[in-house]
Amino acid sequence: MSRDVWVLAEHAEGHPRRITFELLSRARALAEMLGGRVASLVLGNGAARLSRELGARGADVVYLADHPLLAQYTTDAYAAVIAPLIAREQPSLLLIGSTAAGRDLAPRLAARLRAGLATDCAAVDLDQGRVVVTRPMMTRKAIARVAFRNDGLRIAVVLPNVFAPGAPDAARTPQVVPVPVTLDASAVRTRVAGITPIARETVPLTEADIIVSGGRGLRGPENFALLDELATALGAAVGSSRPPVDSGWVPHDYEIGQTGKTVNPQLYIACGISGAPQHLAGMSGSRYIVAINKDPQAPIFSVASYGIVGDLFQILPLLTAEIRRLKAAQAG
Amino acid sequence: MEFDLSEEHRLVQATVREWATSRLLPLAAELDRTGRYPPELIRELGDLGLMGVFVPETYGGGGMDAVSYCIVMEEIARAEAGLSTIVSVNNSLACFPMFHFGTEAQKRKYLPDLARARTTGCYCLTEPTAGSDAASLRTTARESGDHWVLSGTKIFVTNGVEAGILIIYARTGGEGSRGISAFIAEKGDPGLSVGKVEHKLGIHASSTCEIVLQECRLPKDRLLGERDKGFQIAMATLDGGRIGIASQALGIARAAMEDAIAYAKERRQFGRPIAEFQAIQWKIADMATRIQAGRLLTYRAAWVRDQGRGHTREASIAKLFASETAMWAATQAVQIFGGYGYIQDYPAERHLRDAKITEIYEGTSEVQRMVIARHVLGTA
Amino acid sequence: MNIVVCVKQVPDTEAPIRIRGDGRGIEEGGLTFVPNYYDEHAVEEALRIKERLGGTVTLVTAGPGRAAEALRAGLAMGADQAIHVQDPALDAADHIVLARVLAAAIAPLSGDLILCGKLATDDNAAIVGPAIAEFLGLPQATAVTRLELGQGAAQVHREVEGAVEVLEVSLPAVITVERGINEARYPSLPGIMKAKRTPITVRTLADLGLGPGDLGPSRVELLGLTPPPRRQAGRILEGEPAAVVAELVRLLREEAKVL
Numbered sequence: 001m002s003r004d005v006w007v008l009a010e011h012a013e014g015h016p017r018r019i020t021f022e023l024l025s026r027a028r029a030l031a032e033m034l035g036g037r038v039a040s041l042v043l044g045n046g047a048a049r050l051s052r053e054l055g056a057r058g059a060d061v062v063y064l065a066d067h068p069l070l071a072q073y074t075t076d077a078y079a080a081v082i083a084p085l086i087a088r089e090q091p092s093l094l095l096i097g098s099t100a101a102g103r104d105l106a107p108r109l110a111a112r113l114r115a116g117l118a119t120d121c122a123a124v125d126l127d128q129g130r131v132v133v134t135r136p137m138m139t140r141k142a143i144a145r146v147a148f149r150n151d152g153l154r155i156a157v158v159l160p161n162v163f164a165p166g167a168p169d170a171a172r173t174p175q176v177v178p179v180p181v182t183l184d185a186s187a188v189r190t191r192v193a194g195i196t197p198i199a200r201e202t203v204p205l206t207e208a209d210i211i212v213s214g215g216r217g218l219r220g221p222e223n224f225a226l227l228d229e230l231a232t233a234l235g236a237a238v239g240s241s242r243p244p245v246d247s248g249w250v251p252h253d254y255e256i257g258q259t260g261k262t263v264n265p266q267l268y269i270a271c272g273i274s275g276a277p278q279h280l281a282g283m284s285g286s287r288y289i290v291a292i293n294k295d296p297q298a299p300i301f302s303v304a305s306y307g308i309v310g311d312l313f314q315i316l317p318l319l320t321a322e323i324r325r326l327k328a329a330q331a332g
Numbered sequence: 333m334e335f336d337l338s339e340e341h342r343l344v345q346a347t348v349r350e351w352a353t354s355r356l357l358p359l360a361a362e363l364d365r366t367g368r369y370p371p372e373l374i375r376e377l378g379d380l381g382l383m384g385v386f387v388p389e390t391y392g393g394g395g396m397d398a399v400s401y402c403i404v405m406e407e408i409a410r411a412e413a414g415l416s417t418i419v420s421v422n423n424s425l426a427c428f429p430m431f432h433f434g435t436e437a438q439k440r441k442y443l444p445d446l447a448r449a450r451t452t453g454c455y456c457l458t459e460p461t462a463g464s465d466a467a468s469l470r471t472t473a474r475e476s477g478d479h480w481v482l483s484g485t486k487i488f489v490t491n492g493v494e495a496g497i498l499i500i501y502a503r504t505g506g507e508g509s510r511g512i513s514a515f516i517a518e519k520g521d522p523g524l525s526v527g528k529v530e531h532k533l534g535i536h537a538s539s540t541c542e543i544v545l546q547e548c549r550l551p552k553d554r555l556l557g558e559r560d561k562g563f564q565i566a567m568a569t570l571d572g573g574r575i576g577i578a579s580q581a582l583g584i585a586r587a588a589m590e591d592a593i594a595y596a597k598e599r600r601q602f603g604r605p606i607a608e609f610q611a612i613q614w615k616i617a618d619m620a621t622r623i624q625a626g627r628l629l630t631y632r633a634a635w636v637r638d639q640g641r642g643h644t645r646e647a648s649i650a651k652l653f654a655s656e657t658a659m660w661a662a663t664q665a666v667q668i669f670g671g672y673g674y675i676q677d678y679p680a681e682r683h684l685r686d687a688k689i690t691e692i693y694e695g696t697s698e699v700q701r702m703v704i705a706r707h708v709l710g711t712a
Numbered sequence: 713m714n715i716v717v718c719v720k721q722v723p724d725t726e727a728p729i730r731i732r733g734d735g736r737g738i739e740e741g742g743l744t745f746v747p748n749y750y751d752e753h754a755v756e757e758a759l760r761i762k763e764r765l766g767g768t769v770t771l772v773t774a775g776p777g778r779a780a781e782a783l784r785a786g787l788a789m790g791a792d793q794a795i796h797v798q799d800p801a802l803d804a805a806d807h808i809v810l811a812r813v814l815a816a817a818i819a820p821l822s823g824d825l826i827l828c829g830k831l832a833t834d835d836n837a838a839i840v841g842p843a844i845a846e847f848l849g850l851p852q853a854t855a856v857t858r859l860e861l862g863q864g865a866a867q868v869h870r871e872v873e874g875a876v877e878v879l880e881v882s883l884p885a886v887i888t889v890e891r892g893i894n895e896a897r898y899p900s901l902p903g904i905m906k907a908k909r910t911p912i913t914v915r916t917l918a919d920l921g922l923g924p925g926d927l928g929p930s931r932v933e934l935l936g937l938t939p940p941p942r943r944q945a946g947r948i949l950e951g952e953p954a955a956v957v958a959e960l961v962r963l964l965r966e967e968a969k970v971l
Contacts, residue, residue, distance in 0.1 A: 012873070075842075075852055100872040104854040107839040110808055111846035116931030117808060119837050132935065137835050139725045142738065144835075145935040152931055189851035189885075193867065194878040204874045210970070234971075252857070252892045253871055258725060258833060259749065259891050267970040278725060284940065288968045290960065296948075297598045305946040306963055308956055318957040326961055326971065339781065340908045343788060346746070347899050381901030394901025404901075 217272020426453020
């Protein structure tokens with residue numbers, strides 16, 4: 001087994017996704033501890049141009065697999081390319097981002113390669129010669145420390161917004177290793193028939209630094225407009241707890257919580273959300289939490305860094321105006 | 333002696349609780365306020381087999397036992413009492429007599445619709461001058477060619493407005509209990525009409541009305557059971573009915589207790605949640621104790637019934653104790669809520685209004701005491 | 713269509729948990745166990761397909777005795793058969809090993825479609841479904857919000873980052889379902905009675921033709937469980953709305969430094 005730490009790069013619209021930068025940053029730190037290199041694995045069609053950015057963000061080596069059948073993620077194609085490569089090169093650890101594709105692929109690889117696999121990792125460390133991760137469990141009521149066996153491949157699927165992306169170093173150019181791809185279309189048993197963007201103007205929730213989120217206290221779908229305004233002023237993404245989704249006020253992709261997304265933003269503003277455990281499970285990892293609720297007994301206040309007991313219909317417009325003033329002053 | 337619920341019973345409990353919490357509880361305040369009969373919920377209950385819990389599956393029912401019935405009733409009543417009344421009457425006072433005393437033809441004709449709530453049933457016994465003294469009823473049924481002709485007025489008929497099928501008790505013979513027969517009537521039978529609709533203190537979603545019989549003609553095959561043996565049917569029916577009402581009362585009591593606990597944990601006075609004060613804690617302890625006792629009495633009555641043994645005394649004991657517990661617990665809950673207990677925005681006052689009827693219908697507490705005394709003194 | 717659905721019994725997410733003294737697990741006494749929420753949607757989807765196209769729905773689970781309750785709940789919803797893999801060797805199994813065992817139980821069933829919930833709410837691992845697909849050599853689609861069956865293939869919708877992907881999957885396949893794919897039905901009383909009468913097939917590893925050496929070691933190990941880090945007690949800001957808002961923005965800028 002080598003001492004290298006690998007990162008599976010994900011990309012969209014010609015650039016690596018932010019989570020890839022986060023993982024590369026962590027991989028650098030781990031590789032230093034191990035005395036190895038950082039390699040990034042990128043698959044796509046015409047993906048060579050990504051190597052520069054991957055190098056700048058920490059990759060010493062970029063394994064590049066370019067092929068028309070890799071233009072979009074499919075389980076069979078990506079597994080067929082990655083599995084033999086990993087089996088041959090034997091990296092110490094493979095980091096995969098917890099994205100739709102990452103979660104789809106990682107268990108497949110782990111089963112094929114009989115690798116150790118841990119998902120939803122919120123920390124990846126080396127402890128007495130073992131790779132140890134921590135991950136939340138039981139609706140975030142417990143944190144598990146999980147260790148990998150030392151013999152055999154190790155795969156960790158890492159949550160977004162856990163590690164900070166490193167600053168880009170343009171001087172760092174990676175060694176690019178082309179990976180020959182012999183793929184037969186008949187071996188790929190799924191086909192992407194279409195991708196329809198969900199018409200949301202903001203960053204996906206799982207990648208957002210700031211999230212403004214609404215619950216039952218908003219009383220109706222039309223009041224999400226108040227959150228949209230605050231979010232625009234902040235450059236934030238908009239989410240919700242479960243009740244607005246169940247009531248049909250917002251689509252399911254807004255949902256944060258046990259049956260929705262887990263988010264780790266720097267700032268989470270919870271408006272009219274009571275703070276049931278199922279919701280906290282999705283956002284209690286946020287660095288700072290602001291809660292606005294008219295009920296002083298709402299459980300959300302027990303996790304909030306700053307709480308306002310008040311009428312959100314009064315508070316939100318005032319807050320939006322104040323943020324706009326601040327941003328104007330900062331820009332001027 | 334096994335006190336735990338079996339796996340099936342636990343699954344029934346989890347299922348009905350989940351349904352009641354997500355489908356019924358959110359509507360409880362509105363149903364009480366508007367008195368709206370919810371046909372969509374009745375339909376769902378019918379599909380789940382809950383409107384004919386112990387009717388065999390071959391007739392479209394749930395095919396379960398009396399303990400299951402107790403569980404179903406308690407979970408529905410915990411969410412909303414009016415609907416549980418509708419369920420109770422359909423199960424105990426309509427499906428039961430139909431199943432136990434009906435001919436095969438009658439069962440095939442009526443049970444599937446009743447059990448699946450394609451229509452609902454009701455029980456017409458009480459009259460303006462015959463309440464606790466039911467055997468003194470005056471509605472008559474005389475033979476006329478190949479028909480029965482019924483005349484009289486029945487009052488306090490639960491489900492009477494919506495029901496399609498009615499079990500009617502009328503006099504076919506001499507005085508007293510020995511001259512009464514039971515009949516199956518349908519809405520649409522000539523001479524049968526819904527009279528005055530009552531406005532009640534509670535259980536508003538459940539309709540209560542007069543049924544007026546003016547020379548109501550029923551084909552001969554509508555006699556239920558044997559002629560002049562109707563009173564036995566009425567009384568046998570009440571044994572099961574009382575177990576159902578006992579469970580309903582427990583559900584209301586539990587609603588009162590759980591709502592009071594939730595309130596007490598949040599309401600702060602003198603710097604602390606009031607749940608930390610002993611006065612409140614003792615009330616809650618007493619509520620929990622009496623509810624537990626009521627449940628054990630009710631399950632025991634159901635168990636004896638499931639053994640196929642006579643259970644009149646057990647049913648009366650359960651109904652008496654559980655209904656008085658519900659009334660007491662609901663009163664305590666209002667007290668715990670304090671001023672808010674008197675305000676209609678909060679659920680406590682509704683539980684109190686709903687609880688009261690359980691001490692009255694299907695035999696008042698006074699009648700229950702009579703029945704129990706007769707059994708205990710050996711004069712039954 | 714023969715549909716196989718994998719189900720799991722998990723602790724009720726509503727209930728608080730207590731971490732065992734040795735930190736190696738949670739106290740099970742007093743816990744309520746329920747069928748995994750996502751699996752209910754998988755069973756529901758299977759039942760809808762059966763109602764449209766005919767066939768059988770077989771449930772499979774692996775776990776201790778209480779895991780059978782997830783099978784009973786699925787049978788009560790309307791599934792036809794149930795298999796419970798029970799073996800002490802599974803206590804120490806990681807997800808990959810478990811998937812290997814489940815695949816061995818599923819393979820002889822000749823399923824046209826294998827459905828799972830996208831994850832189980834006790835550990836949120838989301839590993840077993842795709843791993844089963846690998847061991848069975850079948851294509852997969854994960855976290856599916858819509859499933860339409862065609863000739864020899866299924867068309868599914870998946871939520872990916874900021875978009876909905878439409879994917880065609882050739883059948884047979886393993887598909888894991890996301891909530892929103894359907895509304896799961898309540899078990900009816902006749903269903904519960906029928907479930908009570910349906911025998912559950914119990915299988916040990918030996919019954920599946922697996923010896924302890926066949927599984928391979930578990931490659932991840934739980935070192936310990938700890939309660940989540942207590943968040944620092946926060947501050948409640950009080951005063952007139954305008955003043956409170958100004959104070960909040962100031963704190964976010966100067967103290968939290970997030971603006």
